[in-house]
Amino acid sequence: MRTIDWVPAEGARPGHIRLVDQTRLPGELRELDIHTVDALVAAIGRLAVRGAPALGVAGALGVALAVQTLPTGEVEPAVARLRAARPTAVNLALGVDTAWAAARAAGPEAALAAALALRDDDIAGCRAMAGRGSALLRRLLPDREKLTVLTICNTGALAAVEHGTALGVIERLHTDGRLDRAVVCETRPLLQGARLTAWELGRMGARYDLIVDSAAASVLAGGGVDAVLVGADRIAENGDTANKIGTFALALAAAHANVPFLVVAPETTVDTGTASGADIHIEDRGADEVRAFHGVPTAPADAPARNPAFDVTPAALITAIVTDRRVVEPGPAARSSSPLRMSLNEEEA
């Protein structure tokens, strides 16, 4: 199954986008056929498709749809609407820009080809991360035949196309017979761990346990976890990593329990223009997500709340960063250096 893909034209029926409606999960697996840019913009807006890599592919395929279905004068405004469907998602804009540049240079077929190349790059990149992450874990934990690994949020196929990043490594462990079980943090406030990661692990037949986020520290201290695997939204030049809120707490608990802490993310996540975590702006998503739990009020209706969507894990707490091109090990001395710039020669690690 792919989270998002292109259904080729067949006879008189033109090609279109097909994507998993993630708002229905975990209750129901339903695929949506998207025939217009407006339908795609609506699907992105209500989070039917989410996750940085998946949004990049959605943006590129959306441009292919636009140039194929719309009169010439309507294409550019439609592309602009698509690009702005989630203003903070840089991958969406990048995907749109890539396919739109191809369309303007070489026409509709080139736009579709660019979008499909982005899709294939994502699949290949996630496979590369899975291989590197799996090999790294074998090297870090040579005596462990089967591993129990802990993760947060959803970094699986649902956030990408066919395989995930951190959850892609876990999937590889599972298919290689090396996964004992996964421990999944539910990931408040939006519960991507409970809703999506638990569903993906169940679907792949992997053993797992769901926990509330605040239980991770004692589960780690209890000694039953071999490694922590997380994704990343942005990695600064010094290795400081912004990811889903709660990641930093996991890194502290992993360090206390002496458990390896791995960040798994595509190379595009590395932002050498950002010197350190102190330069990363953290979005606050407002009080409503905290005052309710899956639509049910949980606090006084007027309760003030802080809702930082991400936190920053200092490089010193990260055992290794695994991308589709390299493995970087910031190590405990990383605080003041720039491991991401210094180690470009680690490409083949």
Added chain:
Amino acid sequence: MRTIDWVPAEGARPGHIRLVDQTRLPGELRELDIHTVDALVAAIGRLAVRGAPALGVAGALGVALAVQTLPTGEVEPAVARLRAARPTAVNLALGVDTAWAAARAAGPEAALAAALALRDDDIAGCRAMAGRGSALLRRLLPDREKLTVLTICNTGALAAVEHGTALGVIERLHTDGRLDRAVVCETRPLLQGARLTAWELGRMGARYDLIVDSAAASVLAGGGVDAVLVGADRIAENGDTANKIGTFALALAAAHANVPFLVVAPETTVDTGTASGADIHIEDRGADEVRAFHGVPTAPADAPARNPAFDVTPAALITAIVTDRRVVEPGPAARSSSPLRMSLNEEEA
């Protein structure tokens, strides 16, 4: 307002128990008048009254109700039902035993007198903790005119009678004009922070921000919090402290941010018969609380889950333990010593 109290007899109307129905909060403040032991057992069972100190008073007042209202032959079975209403709540059994011993020794009036003494002891003990905790914070943070403090779960009046333990200290800071604001962890899975502590702070007119539990580490690292204040369910002889799941993660984050971490709990919580945290049994409350909230599923219906209700914070991470009788500072060298036994002479600290 008292969470639980005795309404004295008036004319022909016999005395009875009045308690806040905590299942209605934060939506509605409703008091229940309890005239029979069976009604009290039902209220305890559905968590209309909760919190160790409040349950102790409930048990004692329930015995007073039993000996006042029931035919002689029915009293003892009713007392036994009451004692077993929540089998793991040691305070409930202690409260029942205290009042029942008084009843058997000296009759119904003695039972009521013993229950009211327990109520008054709780109020006085919480006042003493508030005073000691407040003074300790002034000593630890002499340069801070107003404090921002972070807490978890509900350790307020709703868990006791009139004032709380950790939240009792925060209330004292507020009434003394020394509280800038409180940061409240929502406290998954049962959300006592979001439902009860937020409500109490709002009611006392204190400024606060609600956060998801996993945001605490980055809020602490951000530098805006002066101290962390938590309660305790059991304190071992060496100072290791069992408390609501998530407490240990707060202690790790507080240590990383160099923020004082205070445990506030009555002396009855100190268990010198337990040598260290390794000897404390941690209850797992089962998967249902993690998979759903108020009947709304948040995960696959068959998702396996671990649900430890408590965790253990090592004494080395605790700046000070504040009880109604003393202040103990385990300090970083606490791991192998027994500060709770060694420092009984700190009674006047």
